[in-house]
Amino acid sequence: MDGSLLALSLVSAFAFALALVLTQFGLRGVGPATGASISIPTTAGLFLVLAPVLVDPAGWNRHSALLFAFAGLVFPVSVTLLTFAANRLIGPDLTGSLGNLTPLFAVAFAIILVGEAPSAGQFAGIATICLGIALLFRGRGRDGSTVPRWAYLLPLAAALVRGLVQPVVKFGLIAWPDPIAAATIGYLVSALVVLSIAAMRRREPPAAGNSAGRRGRFWFAAVGICNGAAVLALYAALARGPVTLVAPIVACYPLATLALNRILRGDRSLAPSAALGVGLSVAGVALLLVA
Numbered sequence: 648m649d650g651s652l653l654a655l656s657l658v659s660a661f662a663f664a665l666a667l668v669l670t671q672f673g674l675r676g677v678g679p680a681t682g683a684s685i686s687i688p689t690t691a692g693l694f695l696v697l698a699p700v701l702v703d704p705a706g707w708n709r710h711s712a713l714l715f716a717f718a719g720l721v722f723p724v725s726v727t728l729l730t731f732a733a734n735r736l737i738g739p740d741l742t743g744s745l746g747n748l749t750p751l752f753a754v755a756f757a758i759i760l761v762g763e764a765p766s767a768g769q770f771a772g773i774a775t776i777c778l779g780i781a782l783l784f785r786g787r788g789r790d791g792s793t794v795p796r797w798a799y800l801l802p803l804a805a806a807l808v809r810g811l812v813q814p815v816v817k818f819g820l821i822a823w824p825d826p827i828a829a830a831t832i833g834y835l836v837s838a839l840v841v842l843s844i845a846a847m848r849r850r851e852p853p854a855a856g857n858s859a860g861r862r863g864r865f866w867f868a869a870v871g872i873c874n875g876a877a878v879l880a881l882y883a884a885l886a887r888g889p890v891t892l893v894a895p896i897v898a899c900y901p902l903a904t905l906a907l908n909r910i911l912r913g914d915r916s917l918a919p920s921a922a923l924g925v926g927l928s929v930a931g932v933a934l935l936l937v938a
Contacts, residue, residue, distance in 0.1 A: 655884035656896035662877035664903030666870045667739045668911055670731055673870055676863020679731030684845040685864050686871030687727060691838035693875060694831040702828045714819035715829045719836030722812040723874060726805045727841075733801035737794055739908055743901035745802035748777060752810020753894035760814040765891040772934030773895045779927030813894055817885045826882035834875065895931070902928055 673682050733742040750773050757763040765773065816829055823829075884893045 649887055652884050652888040652892065653896065655880045655887070656893050657899075659877045659880035659884060659897045660900035661903045662873045662880060663897070663900040664743065664907055666873035666877065667730070667734065667743055667900070667904050668907045669866055669870045669873060670734045671739055671912060673863045673866035674731070674735045676860045677867065679728060679735060680845065680848065682731050682863070682867040682870070683724065683727045684841050685867040686874060687724060687834065687841045688838040689868045689871035690875030690878075691831075691834040693872065694827070694834050698827060698831045702825055702831065706823050706825050706828070708819075708823035711819035711821075711823035712828075712832055714815055715832040716836050718812045718815050718819075718829075719833035720840060721808050722833065722837065723878060724837035724840045726808050727837075727874070729801045729805040729808075733798060733805070736798040736801070739904055741799075742802045743904040745799060746806045746809075746898075746901070748803065748898075749806040749809040749813075750894040750898045751777065752807050753813045754810075754891050756811050757814040757817070757890035757894075761818055761890065763814075763889045763891050768934055769891055769895075772931045773891075775927050775931030775934060776895050776898060777931075779924045779929075779931055782924035782927060810894070813881070813885060813890050816882060817890050820882065820886045824886045826879055826886050829882045830875070830879045833878070899928055899932060 670682070677685075730742060730746070733745075754763075754765055754773060816833075820826070820829060881893070881897055884897070
């Protein structure tokens with residue numbers, strides 16, 4: 648496996664995890680929809696500033712640009728809204744755990760859209776990673792609080808959208824292999840979508856006063872930067888390798904979520920199956936590397 652592909656995939660996983668944990672701080676001041684209307688435009692603005700310097704216009708491809716724009720209609724906007732809502736209801740650990748099903752959807756769509764098919768070893772690695780993450784968070788909830796069953800569908804829906812978007816972007820990167828262009832176009836479209844939604848709805852009041860609202864907005868700006876870095880690294884990895892390799896490695900982000908949750912939020916609750924889950928996840932990545 649290309650070392651840069653592995654490094655980019657791991658950077659993407661870490662950045663997604665950091666965004667997931669920081670979201671908890673933002674949700675103390677503002678709601679999910681308001682948070683999305685801050686985080687996505689913040690990242691879109693940064694990409695818009697960087698694009699004239701880093702994007703080579705000579706590589707322009709209309710069909711690829713349309714694919715990137717199509718992806719932007721649902722990603723990151725719908726995934727952001729779903730993830731923020733799930734984070735508030737079931738917490739970052741379970742949100743990340745259920746979200747790790749992304750590679751199953753991504754591989755299925757990659758087979759259909761791009762013609763990629765995992766080898767037997769890669770398929771075993773994907774299955775091992777998913778099993779490991781599931782064990783990692785087995786029995787973890789919201790400290791005995793009652794959570795509506797439909798809340799668990801939110802991260803599953805986000806995983807489905809991520810799984811669809813990755814092969815679509817990969818297909819666009821074949822003709823225009825520019826991750827920054829892909830991220831910029833996608834984020835600009837998503838920013839337009841989320842701002843349109845914000846304009847059509849009432850503004851969410853801060854959860855705990857004006858200062859809490861200001862802090863929440865700051866945290867969501869930071870979340871946007873983390874998510875933007877994660878998406879850029881993901882697209883850069885997809886430009887270098889197949890979805891069937893990139894998606895499972897990025898799906899290990901719940902491991903980083905667990906570690907960051909302990910460091911930043913002091914959450915030290917671990918199920919007895921956590922050690923087995925960690926071991927299986929690492930073994931799954933190893934299978935992918937040698938397959």
